Amino acid sequence: MNRNTTQFLTLVRREILRFVRRPYNTFLPPIITNTLYFAVFGVILGSRIGEIAGVSYLQFVLPGLVVLGAISDSFENASFTIFHGRWNDYIQAVLTSPMSNRSMVTAYVSASALRGIVTSLLIVGVGLVFTPVPVANPLYLVAFLLIITTLFGGLGVIGGLWATDFDYLTVMNQFILRPLVFFGAVFYSLEVLPPLWRNVSLLNPMVYMVNGVRYGMIGVTEIDPNTSLAVLTGVTAVVLAIDFLLFKRGYGLAE
Amino acid sequence: MTAPAIETRELRKNYGDVRALSGLDLTVDRGEFFGLLGPNGAGKTTFINTLVGLVHKDSGTAEVFGFDVEDDYREARDRIGLAPQEFNVDRFFPIIEVLEHKAGYHGIDSEEARRRAEDALKTVGIWEKRDTRFNWLSGGMKRRFVLARALVSDPDLLILDEPTAGVDVQLRHDLWDIINRMNDEGTTILLTTHYIEEAERLCDRVAIMDSGRKVEVAAPDELMARGTDTIDLGLADPPRTAPRLDVEGVTEVAVTDGGLSVTAAGGSQTAPALMRELERTGHTVTSLDIRRASLEEVFVDLTRDDREYAEVSA
Numbered sequence: 001m002n003r004n005t006t007q008f009l010t011l012v013r014r015e016i017l018r019f020v021r022r023p024y025n026t027f028l029p030p031i032i033t034n035t036l037y038f039a040v041f042g043v044i045l046g047s048r049i050g051e052i053a054g055v056s057y058l059q060f061v062l063p064g065l066v067v068l069g070a071i072s073d074s075f076e077n078a079s080f081t082i083f084h085g086r087w088n089d090y091i092q093a094v095l096t097s098p099m100s101n102r103s104m105v106t107a108y109v110s111a112s113a114l115r116g117i118v119t120s121l122l123i124v125g126v127g128l129v130f131t132p133v134p135v136a137n138p139l140y141l142v143a144f145l146l147i148i149t150t151l152f153g154g155l156g157v158i159g160g161l162w163a164t165d166f167d168y169l170t171v172m173n174q175f176i177l178r179p180l181v182f183f184g185a186v187f188y189s190l191e192v193l194p195p196l197w198r199n200v201s202l203l204n205p206m207v208y209m210v211n212g213v214r215y216g217m218i219g220v221t222e223i224d225p226n227t228s229l230a231v232l233t234g235v236t237a238v239v240l241a242i243d244f245l246l247f248k249r250g251y252g253l254a255e
Numbered sequence: 256m257t258a259p260a261i262e263t264r265e266l267r268k269n270y271g272d273v274r275a276l277s278g279l280d281l282t283v284d285r286g287e288f289f290g291l292l293g294p295n296g297a298g299k300t301t302f303i304n305t306l307v308g309l310v311h312k313d314s315g316t317a318e319v320f321g322f323d324v325e326d327d328y329r330e331a332r333d334r335i336g337l338a339p340q341e342f343n344v345d346r347f348f349p350i351i352e353v354l355e356h357k358a359g360y361h362g363i364d365s366e367e368a369r370r371r372a373e374d375a376l377k378t379v380g381i382w383e384k385r386d387t388r389f390n391w392l393s394g395g396m397k398r399r400f401v402l403a404r405a406l407v408s409d410p411d412l413l414i415l416d417e418p419t420a421g422v423d424v425q426l427r428h429d430l431w432d433i434i435n436r437m438n439d440e441g442t443t444i445l446l447t448t449h450y451i452e453e454a455e456r457l458c459d460r461v462a463i464m465d466s467g468r469k470v471e472v473a474a475p476d477e478l479m480a481r482g483t484d485t486i487d488l489g490l491a492d493p494p495r496t497a498p499r500l501d502v503e504g505v506t507e508v509a510v511t512d513g514g515l516s517v518t519a520a521g522g523s524q525t526a527p528a529l530m531r532e533l534e535r536t537g538h539t540v541t542s543l544d545i546r547r548a549s550l551e552e553v554f555v556d557l558t559r560d561d562r563e564y565a566e567v568s569a
Contacts, residue, residue, distance in 0.1 A: 003362025010359025010360055017352075085345075098329040207424075250303055
């Protein structure tokens with residue numbers, strides 16, 4: 001194994017160990033939260049709603065909940081690890097090493113994306129307790145999950161560099177990401193909205209993510225999945241380029 | 256030609272209106288034990304952080320073993336082991352894993368990283384604490400650990416920023432032994448310290464910094480030779496007022512209980528002429544004691560002079 005690979009894998013391993021060894025902080029909360037979602041929205045309310053797009057309400061909301069968990073955790077992982085490392089200065093052990101800036105960013109984003117994917121699988125596991133989980137288009141499902149978690153891992157890096165206090169992390173996750181996802185057609189179909197709000201919803205990037213994963217799982221979408229995938233890939237590339245640039249300039253990292 | 260361990264030219268860094276480095280020129284040779292002395296705010300830590308990439312310079316050049324610290328940052332950083340003044344340690348993992356990670360960031364494979372982590376912990380004497388997290392170490396152990404982390408990548412240049420700040424005498428001597436051994440094995444050492452005795456005892460050369468620039472650089476002995484020594488003379492018939500002594504090098508004469516206290520540059524060279532002059536003027540010298548200027552006194556003189564110069568210039 002060459003030196004660059006060793007450097008990269010060491011940081012990825014460190015990042016994975018950090019979240020794997022603290023399951024009460026990382027994996028238990030999405031399991032509990034999603035059990036509650038399924039119980040309340042799926043079983044209690046869902047039985048009164050009936051089918052949407054030819055599937056049960058539980059199966060309809062499951063992809064949205066997967067997206068919510070995946071992006072929250074991939075974003076939270078990257079933003080927390082960068083910010084906490086800055087707050088306590090231990091990120092300097094990485095910064096003063098001979099790792100390339102790109103390698104550092106790629107390691108932080110990869111580990112964060114992995115955490116988002118693990119969370120997705122846990123949510124699917126919880127969903128299986130309540131309903132059969134279809135996988136209509138597995139390649140699209142994998143592609144969307146990979147690109148979504150990478151995108152939010154990349155955004156988390158920017159958030160972690162920008163934050164100057166823990167409050168910033170809360171603001172980004174609770175007041176920006178969650179509302180966008182909740183209004184991103186997680187719990188309802190765009191078809192039920194009046195035309196004006198339907199068009200407004202299309203400005204919300206989460207709609208494309210939720211629809212993409214929904215297409216991968218139940219084969220139903222209101223937006224062309226290839227277009228969504230292409231746009232999300234482009235946005236992810238831009239975000240990663242910004243990450244690289246910020247690390248190179250030492251934004252939030254060097255004086 | 257072999258590049259020096261550190262070479263900076265016209266290195267400048269400002270924080271707003273504050274000049275942290277104002278045109279620093281400094282060369283540290285390979286294998287040297289080099290001390291950096293200076294009052295708080297002299298720019299020592301800014302200089303160190305510039306070398307490792309935690310501070311981006313405004314202008315000038317800085318090279319480590321011939322590698323520019325910004326253009327060739329990977330090569331430069333690969334050669335540096337840093338033990339910073341502040342504890343910047345990953346608190347999520349047991350300390351042996353923190354060392355393994357640090358070695359891994361330097362491209363050392365996991366098996367070798369484990370071996371080096373074990374060696375480093377044994378070297379600094381905290382092997383039995385290997386599974387403890389940093390937070391639970393005592394103050395002295397924390398200081399030892401930071402040194403272990405700097406050693407784990409087997410650096411060519413070991414930078415120690417106040418390594419013995421706040422540690423007890425025994426630990427200070429232990430750390431000195433480790434650092435000296437590293438230097439004997441060929442590692443270049445850059446040491447900043449407030450303990451002048453530490454610089455006097457360990458360093459081949461010291462640079463005195465103030466207001467972001469180098470005031471002086473020389474071997475500790477050379478610097479001390481430039482200071483003013485004190486010559487205490489016992490006289491059979493002590494005068495009531497200080498006599499005027501026409502001897503080269505004498506800067507001040509004061510009357511003491513049993514004689515005179517003479518301040519002079521190069522005390523041992525001045526003493527014979529001083530005694531002859533006193534005997535010529537009718538005094539009988541009964542005892543003589545020369546107290547050499549300490550590096551601390553020279554340090555205080557130089558930094559005071561520099562401040563006065565800066566104030567006048569401003």
